[in-house]
Amino acid sequence: MKWTDTLDIAIALCDAHPDTDPLTVRFTDLRQWVMDLSEFNDDPARCGEKVLEAIQMAWIDEV
Known part of the structure; x- marks a missing residue:
């Protein structure tokens, strides 16, 4: 997985x-x-605040 794989993460x-x-x-x-x-x-x-926000939003959607 890479930082851009927000859903998988x-x-x-x-x-x-x-x-x-x-x-x-x-x-x-x-x-x-x-x-x-x-x-x-x-x-x-390669990780920044926008990447972490995208991961967090995808995680919220999964919950």
Whole structure:
């Protein structure tokens, strides 16, 4: 997965953190959680606030 795979990341986060409300997750934690996903393989420097917002919105939609 890459940073642009927001839906796939959101689904993986739902599985990894089923009892977490995505609205309560700080972007610093969200970034780390994404990088901790076993399927994730992208450059951490390519992540910005807009990418994290897109991931968070996709995660909210999945919940």
